Amino acid sequence: xxxxxxxxxxxxxxxxxxxxxxxxxxxxxxxxxxxxxxxxxxxxxxxxxxxxxxxxxxxxxxxxxxxxxxxxxxxxxxxxxxxxxxxxxxxxxxxxxxxxxxxxxxxxxxxxxxxxxxxxxxxxxxxxxxxxxxxxxxxxxxxxxxxxxxxxxxxxxxxxxxx
Amino acid sequence: xxxxxxxxxxxxxxxxxxxxxxxxxxxxxxxxxxxxxxxxxxxxxxxxxxxxxxxxxxxxxxxxxxxxxxxxxxxxxxxxxxxxxxxxxxxxxxxxxxxxxxxxxxxxxxxxxxxxxxxxxxxxxxxxxxxxxxxxxxxxxxxxxxxxxxxxxxxxxxxxxxxxxxxxxxxxxxxxxxxxxxxxxxxxxxxxxxxxxxxxxxxxxxxxxxxxxxxxxxxxxxxxxxxxxxxxxxxxxxxxxxxxxxxxxxxxxxxxxxxxxxxxxxxxxxxxxxxxxxxxxxxxxxxxxxxxxxxxxxxxxxxxxxxxxxxxxxxxxxxxxxxxxxxxxxxxxxxxxxxxxxxxxxxxxxxxxxxxxxxxxxxxxxxxxxxxxxxxxxxxxxxxxxxxxxxxxxxxxxxxxxxxxxxxxxxxxxxxxxxxxxxxxxxxxxxxxxxxxxxxxxxxxxxxxxxxxxxxxxxxxxxxxxxxxxxxxxxxxxxxxxxxxxxxxxxxxxxxxxxxxxxxxxxxxxxxxxxxxxxxxxxxxxxxxxxxxxxxxxxxxxxxxxxxxxxxxxxxxxxxxxxxxxxxxxxxxxxxxxxxxxxxxxxxxxxxxxxxxxxxxxxxxxxxxxxxxxxxxxxxxxxxxxxxxxxxxxxxxxxxxxxxxxxxxxxxxxxxxxxxxxxxxxxxxxxxxxxxxxxxxxxxxxxxxxxxxxxxxxxxxxxxxxxxxxxxxxxxxxxxxxxxxxxxxxxxxxxxxxxxxxxxxxxxxxxxxxxxxxxxxxxxxxxxx
Ligand code: FES
Ligand code: FES
Numbered sequence: 001x002x003x004x005x006x007x008x009x010x011x012x013x014x015x016x017x018x019x020x021x022x023x024x025x026x027x028x029x030x031x032x033x034x035x036x037x038x039x040x041x042x043x044x045x046x047x048x049x050x051x052x053x054x055x056x057x058x059x060x061x062x063x064x065x066x067x068x069x070x071x072x073x074x075x076x077x078x079x080x081x082x083x084x085x086x087x088x089x090x091x092x093x094x095x096x097x098x099x100x101x102x103x104x105x106x107x108x109x110x111x112x113x114x115x116x117x118x119x120x121x122x123x124x125x126x127x128x129x130x131x132x133x134x135x136x137x138x139x140x141x142x143x144x145x146x147x148x149x150x151x152x153x154x155x156x157x158x159x160x161x162x163x
Numbered sequence: 164x165x166x167x168x169x170x171x172x173x174x175x176x177x178x179x180x181x182x183x184x185x186x187x188x189x190x191x192x193x194x195x196x197x198x199x200x201x202x203x204x205x206x207x208x209x210x211x212x213x214x215x216x217x218x219x220x221x222x223x224x225x226x227x228x229x230x231x232x233x234x235x236x237x238x239x240x241x242x243x244x245x246x247x248x249x250x251x252x253x254x255x256x257x258x259x260x261x262x263x264x265x266x267x268x269x270x271x272x273x274x275x276x277x278x279x280x281x282x283x284x285x286x287x288x289x290x291x292x293x294x295x296x297x298x299x300x301x302x303x304x305x306x307x308x309x310x311x312x313x314x315x316x317x318x319x320x321x322x323x324x325x326x327x328x329x330x331x332x333x334x335x336x337x338x339x340x341x342x343x344x345x346x347x348x349x350x351x352x353x354x355x356x357x358x359x360x361x362x363x364x365x366x367x368x369x370x371x372x373x374x375x376x377x378x379x380x381x382x383x384x385x386x387x388x389x390x391x392x393x394x395x396x397x398x399x400x401x402x403x404x405x406x407x408x409x410x411x412x413x414x415x416x417x418x419x420x421x422x423x424x425x426x427x428x429x430x431x432x433x434x435x436x437x438x439x440x441x442x443x444x445x446x447x448x449x450x451x452x453x454x455x456x457x458x459x460x461x462x463x464x465x466x467x468x469x470x471x472x473x474x475x476x477x478x479x480x481x482x483x484x485x486x487x488x489x490x491x492x493x494x495x496x497x498x499x500x501x502x503x504x505x506x507x508x509x510x511x512x513x514x515x516x517x518x519x520x521x522x523x524x525x526x527x528x529x530x531x532x533x534x535x536x537x538x539x540x541x542x543x544x545x546x547x548x549x550x551x552x553x554x555x556x557x558x559x560x561x562x563x564x565x566x567x568x569x570x571x572x573x574x575x576x577x578x579x580x581x582x583x584x585x586x587x588x589x590x591x592x593x594x595x596x597x598x599x600x601x602x603x604x605x606x607x608x609x610x611x612x613x614x615x616x617x618x619x620x621x622x623x624x625x626x627x628x629x630x631x632x633x634x635x636x637x638x639x640x641x642x643x644x645x646x647x648x649x650x651x652x653x654x655x656x657x658x659x660x661x662x663x664x665x666x667x668x669x670x671x672x673x674x675x676x677x678x679x680x681x682x683x684x685x686x687x688x689x690x691x692x693x694x695x696x697x698x699x700x701x702x703x704x705x706x707x708x709x710x711x712x713x714x715x716x717x718x719x720x721x722x723x724x725x726x727x728x729x730x731x732x733x734x735x736x737x738x739x740x741x742x743x744x745x746x747x748x749x750x751x752x753x754x755x756x757x758x759x760x761x762x763x764x765x766x767x768x769x770x771x772x773x774x775x776x777x778x779x780x781x782x783x784x785x786x787x788x789x790x791x792x793x794x795x796x797x798x799x800x801x802x803x804x805x806x807x808x809x810x811x812x813x814x815x816x817x818x819x820x821x822x823x824x825x826x827x828x829x830x831x832x833x834x835x836x837x838x839x840x841x842x843x844x845x846x847x848x849x850x851x852x853x854x855x856x857x858x859x860x861x862x863x864x865x866x867x868x869x870x871x872x873x874x875x876x877x878x879x880x881x882x883x884x885x886x887x888x889x890x891x892x893x894x895x896x897x898x899x900x901x902x903x904x905x906x907x908x909x910x911x912x913x914x915x916x917x918x919x920x921x922x923x924x925x926x927x928x929x930x931x932x
Contacts, residue, residue, distance in 0.1 A: 035194035036187020038404075040354045041437040045850035048354060076187035089185035093177050096815035099823070100643025101184030102355040102404030108185055127858040134850065136352050136405050137643050139822030140858040142815075 005069050009034070010078025018065045025049045025060035028075060036076035036105050040134070047133030050106035051075050057113045059132075076105035079112065088112045090160055091150035092143070099137035107133050111147045120151055170724065171656040172878045175815040178648040179663070180641075191402040192358035192374045193434050200360070201230050201270040203423045203433035204277035205415070206284050207442065208255065211262040211295075211512040211843025212308065213288035215255060222283035223269055228276035231427035232284070233268045238422055240388050243479050244380060244412045244517075246614045250309060250479035253388055253418035259288070260308050260477035261512050262843040263442040265415045270423040270431045293843045297451070297472050297509035308477060308510040319475050319508040320483045322769050324490050326562040327501030332466030336457030340538050341468075343453050344530040347910040348474070348837045349830075350446040351519055352855050355404020356435040357443060359417040361424035368395045371421055374403045376411040376642050377680035380613075382672045384413040385421055400670030403642040407827070408518035409445050410642065411682040412480055416443075441837065441848035445517030447525065448485060448508070449474040454530040458538055462549040466501035469493055469527065473508040476515035481522070482508045484613070484773060488523025491565060491774020493531065496572045496604040496781055497553040500562050512843045518682060520827065521888040523774075524605055529910070532601040532893030537906060545589065546600050546897065547580050554602070564766040567779050569881070571807040574869035575783035576602060578805035582865060583785035589901060595790045599897025602783045603889020606776030607882035608685030610761045619758035620685070622676040623693040625654060625701050626754045629744045633658060633665050635697075638678030639690035640670040644884055645816040646686045650694050652812055653877060657698035659723035659739060676756065684882030687812060688777055689759050691877035696757025704753060709742045778873050780886035781807040784825070786894035787862075790902050792921065795914030797899060799829050799862040806887055807871045810879030814868070821866045821887040828891025830856045834911050 002017040009032060016031050025042075028034050028051070037060055040048035044062040051060045052074035079086045088111050091097070098104050107130065114121055114129040121129065126147045127140070135143060152158045183189040220232040235254035243249040255266045267284050271277035294300035300308065300317035308317050333339050359373035369391065375381050378398040386393045403410060420433040435443065450473045457465040471489065475482045490504045519525075539549040554576060559567040580586060580600065588598045612620065623637040635654050641647040651665040658665075668674055678690055702722060709727040710717040713735045721730050728736035746753050761777040787801040802825050811817040834854050838846040847853045866887075872879035892910065900906050905920040 029194075033196075034187075035190075038187075038191070038355070039193070040356070040404075041850050043437070043849065043851070045437075046354065076185075080186055083182075085182065085185065089182075092185050093181040096175070096177075096819055098178065098181050098184045099645065099819055100353070100355065100403060100405045101180065101189045102191065102353075102402075102643075104184050105187040127861070130858040132857075134352075134354060134855060134857060136354050136407070136827065136855065137823050138819055139824070139826035139864065140856075140861050141822045141864045142819060144858065144861075 003066060005066055007065065007068055007073060008071065009073045010075060020066055022065045023061055024063040024065045024068055027065040028060060034075050034077050038102055038105055040102065047106045047110065048103055050109045050133065052109055052113055055113065055116060057110045076109060079108065086112065087153035088115065088150040091146040091153055094160070095142050095146035095149055097138060097142040097146035103133060103135040107135065107143060111150060114147065115151055115154060119155055123148065169656055170659070171652050171662050172812055173810060173814065176648055176652055176662050176813050178645050189402045191355055191404055192360055192372050195360045195372050195401065197362060197430040200430040200432055201272060201427055202274040202277050203268055203270045203420055203431045204274060204281055205265045205419060206267040206281040207263045208259040208266050209262070210259060210288050210290060211293040212291040213259050214291065215257055215259065216287040216289050218267060219285040220267060223280040226276065226280045226283060228272040229269055229280045230272070230429060231270040231423050233419070233422055233426060235266065238388060242384050242387055242413065244481055244613065245479060245483055248479050248483060253415055253422060261514055263514065263845065265419065268419045268423055270427045293512045295511055295513055295839050295841065295843055297474050297511060300509050300511045308512065317510040319479060319510050320486055321507035322486060323505040324563065324768055324770065325503050327466065329466040329468050329501045329503040332501040333457045336465045337460045338538060338542050339455060339457040340534055340541065341453065341455035342534060342908050343451065344533065345451050345909040346447070346449050346526045346529060347831060347835065348446065348449045349835045350441055350444060350837055350853065351407040351409035353405030353407055353409055356437060356440045357410065357414045357416050358432065358434040359420040360430060360432045361420040362430035363424055368397065369421055370397045370399065371417065372399045372401050373417050374401055374410060375417070376403065376406045376640055376682055378640060378670055378672050379638065379677065379680055381413050381417055384418065388418050389421055389425065398672040400640050403640065406642040406681065407520040408522060408682065411518045412445050414443050437850060438848045441845055442514050444476065444514035445480055447519040448516040450526045452526065452530050454534060456534045456538060458542065462539065462542060462544050462552055464497055464499050464553050467494055467499055468503045469505065471506040473506060474511055474516065475508040476511055476513040478515040480515045480517040482516065485518065485522050487770035487773035489527055490770060491563065492524040493527045495561060496555055496570065496602055498555050498559065502562055513839055514845065520824065521605060521885040524603065524889050525892065528603050528889045529892045532890065533896050533908065536599065536897040536900065545586065547576065547585060550600065550602055551576050564764060564771065565774055566764065568875060569778055569873040570781055571869050571871040572602060572604065572781040575781050575805045575807050578867060578869050579783040579785045579803050582805065582867060583803035585785045592901065595792050595902055597898040597900065597902025598785055598787045599894045599901055600783065600785050601890035601894035601897060603886060604779050604781045605684055605882055605886035605889060607688040607778045607780060608761060608776055609683045610763055610775035611772045612679065618677060619760045621678045621689040621693040622756060622758040623690065623697045624676050624754060624756045625697040626752065627701055627743055628753065629740050629747060633660065634668060635665060635694055636668045636675040637690050637694060638669065638672065638675040639686045640681040642681050644820060645813060646681065646690065648816065649687055649812045650690060653691055653694050654698050656878065657695060657702065659725060684885045687880050687882065688876055689761065691880060692759035693757045695877045696759065697755050700755035700757055701753065704755065705742050705746055708746045709737050712737050712742065712745065778876055778881050780882040782887050782890055784890040784894045786898045788895060788898040788902055790899065790917060795917035797833055797912055797917060799895060801863040801865065803865045804887060805867050805869050806883065807869050808883035809871050809873040809876055809881035811868055812878060812880050817883045818866050820884045822864050824888035825864060825891050826856050826861055828888045829895065832892040832895040832911060834913065836911055
């Protein structure tokens with residue numbers, strides 16, 4: 001039997017009827033219609049489905065939707081303001097860290113969560129923070145570079161134009 | 164303009180799809196929804212080799228929400244990417260040949276209902292013996308996996324090629340070394356699982372959205388399997404979340420979605436789970452290769468003898484082509500005059516092997532580069548010196564007739580060695596640390612289509628309009644590598660316009676003119692040439708108009724920085740768009756096409772058509788490893804790469820290809836391996852159990868380009884997507900040898916193997932002392 005729940009996604013409230021066994025990713029993608037969250041495995045192994053729950057990265061494919069009531073969920077669609085990109089998004093583009101783009105939403109969100117906590121991570125800290133997000137295209141090098149650069153953009157050490 | 168004087172080419176360009184991708188707006192097939200769309204799911208066999216006795220779908224059909232159920236006998240049409248050798252069905256027909264083969268399919272109102280229906284399908288099998296290795300499949304009296312197979316037993320294909328006199332060469336050699344090498348069963352692990360959505364319109368025309376590298380081949384396969392006219396089928400490539408060759412063959416889900424959509428009369432999406440992706444497979448062939456190489460006193464290669472057995476899995480796929488590619492890729496990038504090749508591909512009851520990044524090259528390179536390394540060491544020469552001596556020069560014709568029109572391979576060796584300090588390090592690092600060198604190369608597209616056709620391999624159309632701008636239409640497919648950006652950059656350079664102003668429409672069989680697809684590293688050279696010619700043809704039309712406006716002759720005009728101007732008198736210039744407007748006012752729409760066919764070559768031996776390419780890319784790598792003697796763990800700490808991709812069109816993209824290749828190759832060298840149980844079941848079909856490199860595994864990557872420009876290529880460019888993976892594995896193996904003195908010949912080098920080898924080594928040394 002479906003349950004009526006309220007989810008706060010990207011600052012907006014959604015009234016949803018969901019199965020108690022429904023995973024957050026399917027509710028986000030199918031019921032809400034935000035398809036930026038990607039499913040690469042569906043069982044918690046790849047990180048493509050990463051969203052932020054109360055600011056922390058979570059795998060939406062193994063998180064039950066009903067467990068998310070009362071929490072603030074951020075998906076990739078909630079990161080930019082219209083055409084204005086978040087510095088992490090900007091940095092991914094500037095540093096060539098995007099190829100096929102399938103891992104990108106999850107990568108960007110994990111990176112944002114890292115930088116919120118640790119604005120100046122070392123390369124090793126970045127790698128550790130992204131260890132749960134698989135990417136098969138880039139070999140990660142440019143992603144690590146992008147996250148370092150995003151840290152600098154956020155702290156104002158460099159501007160986008162200097163990229 | 165001088166060859167390096169470009170405004171757009173050779174400068175890092177931000178790909179246009181970047182903003183969409185970082186915002187999650189890039190549309191992949193699974194993001195597509197239609198009203199009344201159904202979800203298809205596939206019932207897979209729970210036995211690896213069996214005759215199908217009966218299938219009872221009645222209970223599934225009776226389940227509420229099920230709209231169509233399909234079985235193999237409804238679609239008994241064989242297909243294959245090599246059209247002369249079709250071996251596969253959309254759904255198993257009469258027989259299943261691997262554990263997890265699609266046997267039936269259901270379309271239902273939601274995925275859960277479809278999955279429930281699968282459980283209600285009852286299938287009765289008559290079990291046959293299961294062969295999970297070529298050895299078992301080749302055993303005396305083994306049952307034929309394909310009854311109509313033309314070759315004896317379970318040999319899917321076999322062939323030999325013989326050039327020069329190998330036996331004589333070995334007889335006269337100073338030193339000959341032979342070893343057996345084994346490569347592993349690995350999957351592409353592109354991050355986006357296969358997905359296709361099919362929809363018929365009221366007129367019975369099929370529209371299919373799929374994540375494919377080969378819209379054209381999908382188009383032909385759909386026509387064949389659904390028995391429809393091609394002109395009633397429209398293939399639309401969605402965002403492709405990586406392919407690496409794995410989406411370079413038609414996948415069952417594509418055909419099944421179309422068949423179910425027709426049967427149910429509603430749109431149907433068939434999305435694969437990660438496990439389904441492993442079962443669809445088409446990954447790299449495991450090959451057992453006995454390889455022998457001879458050298459003279461100077462270290463010049465006298466001959467190569469290759470004997471390989473490829474484990475093909477259950478179906479044909481790209482196998483036969485890969486077999487001949489292996490032959491073609493055995494000896495380059497070295498000059499070898501005596502070569503003997505024998506290979507066979509064997510059917511086994513496992514998911515089918517196929518095309519994976521660098522196909523045909525990766526396995527023989529592993530063997531050859533390992534052997535050359537060992538030979539150099541054994542005869543007291545630096546591996547660098549030996550490889551440099553044998554490396555081909557600026558142009559070359561192989562003993563098998565492949566013409567390399569342009570090579571800077573020697574520069575690659577020099578640059579990788581210089582940048583890494585290889586000569587100062589090799590043989591001199593403390594125990595446990597090592598450095599290895601390897602070289603490699605790859606084709607930039609193939610000279611032949613898989614079927615007899617004379618049409619150009621690539622074609623493009625460009626429309627220039629003063630209201631809607633410049634649009635390049637080309638059937639090439641951007642699978643994440645950034646080909647749309649590259650094609651747009653080429654048009655921008657030709658017209659002297661900013662890259663951002665060029666629109667590219669690709670991967671659509673109805674909108675864009677014909678292109679073979681994205682494989683064999685062909686797009687930059689083939690589709691690039693077509694786009695360049697189309698652009699030249701547009702300029703041919705524009706220049707006479709500009710000439711009259713300016714009062715100068717056409718042949719002194721050039722298009723640059725938004726103007727068309729006289730190269731002799733810069734003040735005689737006119738705005739590009741003004742000329743376009745005048746042209747259209749006078750003549751109507753401004754369009755032009757261009758096309759490209761690679762030079763054809765052949766020879767009078769079996770497989771002589773395969774392996775030719777208009778041009779070739781090269782690379783060399785020096786790789787440093789650090790081995791933990793206690794745990795046996797091999798860590799790659801630095802890879803110094805020098806690549807000859809001609810003129811890099813978009814350098815940042817090329818670097819991305821190189822870095823991705825290195826990390827992918829490293830996974831295969833050190834840990835990736837699909838494991839198969841005795842019953843043919845995959846034992847690790849998940850990303851938890853099948854490990855791919857993560858961010859924490861990556862070495863320091865120092866990638867550089869050598870100065871290179873192929874004058875016969877569009878803007879001097881050559882391939883970059885598959886060449887750089889060639890040296891990765893042997894460079895690691897050679898580094899491991901340098902570190903601990905153990906010559907591994909079998910992938911992957913796991914910690915257990917390292918510890919066992921070190922133990923063995925200690926015992927032997929103990930015995931000697
Ligand atoms: S889709 Fe959630 S971790 Fe892979
Ligand atoms: S960009 Fe393709 S998986 Fe990361």
